[in-house]
Ligand SMILES: Nc1ncnc2c1ncn2[C@@H]1O[C@H](COP(=O)(O)OP(=O)(O)O)[C@@H](O)[C@H]1O
């Protein structure tokens with residue numbers, strides 16, 4: 001991992017308190033993200049992807065059990081910030097999100113323009129309503145929406161248009177990192193393809209840095225430079241998107257890849273036998289072992305994350321002999 005990355009996440013943990021014990025939703029995640037790059041985070045439902053978004057943006061529910069690690073943005077560990085400083089300087093300002101199912105979370109009784117302008121007015125007291133409206137119009141055209149729709153209410157827009165409006169909302173403050181949580185999963189295939197094209201164009205024109213969260217490797221590979229695979233709250237592999245199909249090493253990554261055609265129809269992964277483990281008291285060894293065809297004796301212990309010579313990382317005992325350990 002190089003240190004000129006825009007975002008460096010180290011040992012990030014987010015556990016939730018429940019009556020049955022803590023849920024280890026994000027368990028010791030580390031990764032780098034460079035300016036202008038897209039990191040896709042892929043994995044089955046329930047593996048902690050949305051919790052990762054919450055951890056990065058400190059959008060925490062009341063039942064937090066553990067929240068720790070480092071989130072180094074532009075060289076500063078923003079985990080050290082107070083809640084107030086984080087709200088003023090980080091969330092929506094430097095890192096914004098298009099939350100999961102956000103197209104259905106627009107306020108039905110507020111015109112689109114006012115909803116898009118809201119993050120600007122909330123974060124910059126010197127901004128006038130007129131300036132905010134001007135910027136709202138700018139981002140509206142960036143996402144390819146006709147300007148007259150700014151004056152409309154959410155119900156007057158199609159699902160795809162509402163999704164673009166929520167992307168406009170995330171872009172309005174010109175954040176350094178945009179986190180997209182399953183941006184296309186509720187859309188039909190054609191609308192999904194259009195949306196991916198919009199995201200690609202924005203990336204190209206503005207050098208936007210994205211974290212793209214998806215359960216669909218097909219979607220991921222369209223936009224991503226890097227693909228990180230999450231399993232049961234942990235990152236099990238991080239690989240260049242270009243080489244993912246040929247070079248992904250982790251048995252779970254390989255299983256995910258085999259599942260692309262099914263995923264394109266937006267189904268959950270049905271054909272990897274078994275289920276991910278409960279994140280309350282997960283197995284102490286490799287969390288994928290129970291479903292892994294390649295498991296052997298060592299897998300009852302937790303594998304280290306190995307860094308391969310090409311920079312790829314993999315958390316699996318099969319690669320123990322490859323040189324260089326990430327955490328060394
Ligand atoms: N507030 C919460 N309290 C308890 N458990 C939670 C809470 N939020 C999420 N979880 C659990 O954390 C795990 C990861 O969930 P989530 O991050 O939504 O996964 P994904 O987005 O990959 O589908 C799941 O087991 C989920 O039930």
Ligand SMILES: [Mg+2]
Pocket residue numbers: 049050051100182
């Ligand atoms: Mg989710």
